[in-house]
Structure formats: C-alpha cells, structure tokens
Amino acid sequence: MLYIKCPHCGMRSQNEFSYGGDATIKRPELGKEISDQDWDNFVYNRKSLRGKHWELWQHISGCRQWIKVERDTATHEIFNTLKANEEISL
Amino acid sequence: MQKYSVFSLVKNALSNHENWDLAWKDPTPKKEYDVVIIGGGGHGLATAYYLAKEHNITNVAIIEKGWIGGGNVGRNTTIIRSNYMHDDNALFSEFGMDLWRRMSQDLNYNVMFSPRGIINLAHSDAQMNTYARRGNSMRLNGIDAVLLNREEVREIIPMADFSDNVRFPIFGGLMQPSAGTARHDAVAWGYARQADDMGVDIIQNCEVIGFDVSAGKINGVRTSRGDIKAKKIGLCVAGSTNILAEKLNMTLPIETHLLQACVSEPVKPVLDKVVTFGAGHFYISQSDKGEMVMGGDLDGYNSYAQRGNLPTLQHVLTEGIAMMPFLSKLKMLRTWGGIMDMSMDGSPIIDKTHIEGLYLNCGWCYGGFKATPASGWTFAHTIAQDRVHELNAGYSLNRFNTGHLLDEKGLGTKTWIS
Numbered sequence: 259m260l261y262i263k264c265p266h267c268g269m270r271s272q273n274e275f276s277y278g279g280d281a282t283i284k285r286p287e288l289g290k291e292i293s294d295q296d297w298d299n300f301v302y303n304r305k306s307l308r309g310k311h312w313e314l315w316q317h318i319s320g321c322r323q324w325i326k327v328e329r330d331t332a333t334h335e336i337f338n339t340l341k342a343n344e345e346i347s348l
Numbered sequence: 349m350q351k352y353s354v355f356s357l358v359k360n361a362l363s364n365h366e367n368w369d370l371a372w373k374d375p376t377p378k379k380e381y382d383v384v385i386i387g388g389g390g391h392g393l394a395t396a397y398y399l400a401k402e403h404n405i406t407n408v409a410i411i412e413k414g415w416i417g418g419g420n421v422g423r424n425t426t427i428i429r430s431n432y433m434h435d436d437n438a439l440f441s442e443f444g445m446d447l448w449r450r451m452s453q454d455l456n457y458n459v460m461f462s463p464r465g466i467i468n469l470a471h472s473d474a475q476m477n478t479y480a481r482r483g484n485s486m487r488l489n490g491i492d493a494v495l496l497n498r499e500e501v502r503e504i505i506p507m508a509d510f511s512d513n514v515r516f517p518i519f520g521g522l523m524q525p526s527a528g529t530a531r532h533d534a535v536a537w538g539y540a541r542q543a544d545d546m547g548v549d550i551i552q553n554c555e556v557i558g559f560d561v562s563a564g565k566i567n568g569v570r571t572s573r574g575d576i577k578a579k580k581i582g583l584c585v586a587g588s589t590n591i592l593a594e595k596l597n598m599t600l601p602i603e604t605h606l607l608q609a610c611v612s613e614p615v616k617p618v619l620d621k622v623v624t625f626g627a628g629h630f631y632i633s634q635s636d637k638g639e640m641v642m643g644g645d646l647d648g649y650n651s652y653a654q655r656g657n658l659p660t661l662q663h664v665l666t667e668g669i670a671m672m673p674f675l676s677k678l679k680m681l682r683t684w685g686g687i688m689d690m691s692m693d694g695s696p697i698i699d700k701t702h703i704e705g706l707y708l709n710c711g712w713c714y715g716g717f718k719a720t721p722a723s724g725w726t727f728a729h730t731i732a733q734d735r736v737h738e739l740n741a742g743y744s745l746n747r748f749n750t751g752h753l754l755d756e757k758g759l760g761t762k763t764w765i766s
C-alpha cells in the first residue's frame with residue numbers, strides 16, 4: 259500500500275487516488291507551428307524511467323485535485339508531492 | 349542431442365536418471381556473432397530457434413541478464429488464444445495457434461498445450477452485441493468462435509454465480525473452443541534446448557549495459573561480461589525495453605507497468621475452461637496440479653518492482669468472488685508480479701528501427717505469452733531478411749506517427765487503464 263501526502267489534505271492511502279501518468283509531458287503550445295514528431299512525443303512516447311519519476315495523481319476520493327508526485331518506480335519510495343500548478347525543479 | 353521419448357525415459361530410469369545430457373550448454377561469449385538477441389524470455393529464445401531453423405543462421409547468441417525463463421515467460425498465467433477482432437491481431441495470433449498445436453512435436457518437448465477453450469463472460473445486452481460482432485470477425489478470419497447464451501454458459505461452468513440478485517448477472521459469453529493454456533517453463537526450455545542444439549549460444553548472467561552505434565549502424569553490445577560485436581541485434585527484453593531504449597536515445601510508445609497473478613491451494617478438478625469476467629478484469633483457469641490460476645488488473649502506476657501491491661490483488665479477487673463465489677473458501681498459495689511493456693494502443697511492435705541492424709520486439713502488454721511462437725517466427729524473418737513479414741507488417745513502430753493504431757480495446761493511450 260502506498261501512502262501519498264496530498265498537498266491539500268495530508269497523508270492518505272493509495273486507495274483514495276487515481277493515477278495520471280508522467281507529469282513532465284508538456285502539451286505543445288497553442289497556435290505555434292509544431293512537427294508531427296512533437297505531437298508523437300506528447301501523445302505517445304514516454305521515457306518510463308526506472309528510478310525517480312514525476313507523475314500525476316488525482317485525489318479522487320478526497321479533494322479531487324490533481325497533484326504531482328515524485329516516486330521511485332523500482333522501490334515505490336515517495337520523495338515529494340506538489341500542487342498541480344507548482345513547477346517541478348528537475 | 350538425446351531425443352526425449354518413453355524409451356529414453358525408461359533407459360534413464362535404469363541408471364537412476366543420472367546420465368541425462370544437459371539440456372543446453374553454458375558457453376563463454378565469443379567476440380563476435382552474426383546476430384545477438386537480447387533477452388532470454390520466450391520471445392528471444394523462439395527468435396533464435398527460428399533464425400536457426402527457418403533461416404539457417406546459427407552464429408547467434410542469446411544474452412540474458414538473469415537466467416532464461418526468469419522473466420515474464422515464467423510469470424504469466426499461460427492463456428493462449430486468438431479471439432481478436434482486428435485482422436492484424438487475428439491473423440498473427442491464429443498463425444501462432446497453428447505453431448502451438450505442433451509445438452510439442454517440433455521441439456521434442458512436452459509443453460502441455462491444452463486447448464481447453466476460453467469463455468469471455470458478458471453481463472449486459474450491449475456486451476452480448478459486441479461479442480457477437482467480435483465472434484463474427486473471428487469467424488471471417490477462420491478462427492472458431494461460439495456465442496453462448498446464459499443457459500449454455502451455465503451448462504459449461506455451473507460453479508459461476510447464476511443466482512438472481514447479483515450485481516453483474518451472466519447474460520452469456522463468447523467462447524473460442526481452440527484456445528487454452530500451456531506449461532510456460534517448458535516453452536522456454538523447449539526452445540532453448542533446440543536452439544542450443546543447432547548452435548545458438550545461450551549466455552546467462554550477462555547483462556547488456558550499452559550499445560556500440562556509429563554512423564547510424566549497430567556494431568555490437570556492451571555487456572557485464574565484455575563487448576560483443578554483431579551485425580544484427582534484436583531486442584526482446586519485454587518490461588526492460590524502456591531502459592535499453594534510453595541507452596539508444598530512443599523514446600518509445602511504451603510504459604512499464606506491473607501485473608500480478610496468484611494461485612490458490614490445489615483442489616480437485618472443478619474448472620476445465622479458461623474464464624474471464626466481463627464486468628472488470630479478472631481471469632481464471634485451473635492448472636494440472638489443481639491450483640486455481642488467477643490474474644487481472646495492472647497495479648496501476650509505472651513500476652519496475654517485479655512484486656505487487658495488495659490493494660490491486662484485493663480488487664482483482666473481489667471480482668473473482670463475484671464471478672465464482674466458491675473461490676472465497678480457497679487459501680492463497682502464492683502471488684507474484686512481472687513488469688510489462690505496455691504499448692500505447694495495446695498491440696505489440698515487431699519492426700526494424702532507424703538504426704541499421706537494430707530490430708525491435710516489444711509492447712506485449714497482457715498477451716505476449718500466447719504470441720511466443722508467432723513473435724519468434726516473424727521476428728526471425730524480419731531480422732534474417734531485413735524486412736517485415738506480412739504477418740507483422742501491422743506491428744510497425746511508425747503506426748503511432750501515421751495514425752494506423754491497432755487499438756483492439758479502444759482504450760487509448762492510458763496504458764494503466766485496463
């Protein structure tokens with residue numbers, strides 16, 4: 259069982275959250291010229307790191323906010339959580 | 349090579365089974381090979397076997413970081429089927445079914461292929477309609493499919509919950525009678541033994557840690573036991589695909605996720621079909637030892653942990669008990685997990701890459717065990733001829749770029765949603 263510290267609600271069990279994938283993926287800017295490859299990278303291509311991984315979770319059975327979580331994908335250790343609008347410092 | 353038969357069994361019994369040949373050797377890696385296959389799972393071993401058997405390419409090494417069969421090929425729930433709707437998936441899988449039917453004879457190894465049939469349960473009228481559509485598509489591709497109504501399902505699996513006040517009543521199901529199971533370890537060992545006999549070097553405890561690429565061409569691999577040169581290299585590392593892709597500066601439409609399975613204590617024969625729950629993700633069969641073999645959803649977040657988390661197991665088994673209430677009385681014997689290469693449309697990739705001499709085999713999601721023979725066969729063809737076979741032409745890497753996705757389940761790019 260994972261325990262995730264929601265920046266809004268505090269420490270809660272994994273059962274209250276749903277997953278949203280890689281949090282470092284950025285949608286190409288609106289109105290700008292972009293290549294097919296840029297779209298590909300946004301929609302499909304993922305690094306899927308082994309080790310520290312910033313990812314989105316939604317506190318679906320709590321405050322329903324999206325949050326960012328830094329978790330180790332091999333050990334499941336959680337290092338950091340941020341609100342959705344807080345920037346990740348890599 | 350010593351042929352396995354009832355005579356060799358009797359003969360070796362007389363000498364207390366002390367004189368059997370080793371099934372495969374333990375060679376030291378050579379400096380150079382024509383082809384290096386990375387990953388000694390089912391797909392890597394089958395690829396090497398078909399390279400030797402179909403294409404006479406025997407100067408081949410399989411490089412495995414652990415021991416052969418220690419990855420997903422030894423961790424899966426062994427369901428073999430070709431009940432797909434899309435042509436590319438259906439024709440590829442049905443080609444594989446033919447190879448399964450002949451496998452024990454081909455390999456001179458009893459893989460215990462058991463075509464006992466699979467039933468996908470339906471729990472609504474709408475689901476019956478989609479099953480009818482899929483069944484029709486299957487039959488158009490020459491694959492056996494039978495649509496069962498509630499009473500017909502009850503006749504075959506009376507232990508399922510047919511009472512009146514259930515949350516997900518059984519409306520009927522789609523059956524593929526020729527689907528089934530096989531002994532996963534035997535598949536790995538059978539391919540390994542034959543490949544070794546034809547001259548393939550099976551190199552275990554040897555991890556690929558880097559690549560030698562120059563001018564857009566592959567020249568070899570760096571391993572924990574030294575550098576090995578090769579003109580052609582095939583990647584068959586399933587859940588480790590992203591790790592090696594990073595070393596090649598490639599970002600792939602793949603995420604690595606964990607899938608768990610479990611078996612109960614052995615009980616007397618009760619279930620002679622593979623059955624899947626239609627209102628969630630749960631499947632079950634009974635092994636020859638009597639254990640109930642069960643699995644379902646991914647753990648739900650990127651993972652390389654090779655062991656599972658309990659909330660998912662609880663969720664999956666809740667579905668199991670909803671489908672077959674008697675399961676609640678069984679004790680759990682073992683649970684385990686494997687890391688899986690989940691592709692963005694749920695279908696695999698067997699293709700060349702932009703690097704000359706580098707070939708990619710990955711994206712097997714939940715269903716790569718059944719694909720073992722067809723994957724090995726088509727990947728060997730792709731490597732030997734440097735072009736894809738028509739059977740794996742749909743499994744191209746650039747389909748994500750061109751929009752020719754093979755999204756059998758219509759789930760989109762959230763690989764963790766099942």
Ligand SMILES: Cc1cc2nc3c(=O)[nH]c(=O)nc-3n(C[C@H](O)[C@H](O)[C@H](O)COP(=O)(O)OP(=O)(O)OC[C@H]3O[C@@H](n4cnc5c(N)ncnc54)[C@H](O)[C@@H]3O)c2cc1C
Binds near residue numbers: 686
């Ligand atoms: C719990 C579970 C249940 C499943 N149930 C089914 C099912 O019922 N039916 C079905 O069809 N499929 C099923 N699957 C999927 C199936 O098992 C896989 O898709 C398939 O086994 C993957 O191909 P493989 O056998 O080649 O992989 P693996 O056996 O995982 O082989 C990959 C190998 O590559 C090696 N490797 C990795 N990195 C390196 C490196 N750097 N250097 C050298 N070697 C390396 C690994 O050690 C491993 O041995 C299931 C999977 C799991 C985990």
Ligand SMILES: [Zn+2]
Binds near residue numbers: 266268317320322323
């Ligand atoms: Zn919250």
